[in-house]
Amino acid sequence: MTGPAVPAVPVADLPPDAALLDVREIDEWNAGHAPGARHLPMSELTARIAELPDHDPLYVVCRSGGRSARVVAYLAGQGYPVVNVEGGMQSWAAQGRELVADGGSGPEII
Template identity: 50%
Template sequence: MDNVDNLPSASVDEVPADAKILDVREDFEWEAGHIDGAQHIPLGELSARYGEVPVDEDVYVICRSGGRSLRATAFLAGTGFDPVNVLGGMGAWADAEKPMVSESGDEPTVK
């Protein structure tokens, strides 16, 4: 991960309401709580599935706390995408009381 300091990043408050969001957490994390409308590709599958990510728009990449999304942002930037790492991840999203949904219909949580 060369030049990670030069990768674009944004706080959860800087993520536009209509942003394309890529969630790279594991399935169980996604199912517990995620951003409605986000795309889900676990980090471990990203190298095989990155063709599913829109290349013609900014993509805000999020995980639980920011580590996996930073790796995903570095990978995507190296393959021609315009990714933005969301600082603090879903933990910061939940702390900011931003809206989330769960797959079960239960109260969404961040795991």
């Protein structure tokens, strides 16, 4: 038995002003993330839920789309207007979109 469908959008269809919430862990974030994205690791979500950006909708991204889909399902159940980014940062990078790295080397998606 599967749960309700999670609202989702492919990277190619993201609005230019999309508010991104990156739920990957810190090492993944430091390796490369979307410019302007907010970082809130999935493992810290429930403890830091008050820090969610106030955007309608909020686009949630991870490495490939699995973790973000779980976060979207949870937040949608809490009444938040959220959309999963299909394919995650792997799809983002594959489409040649800009990446910013906080680490010492160039950006890469891990």
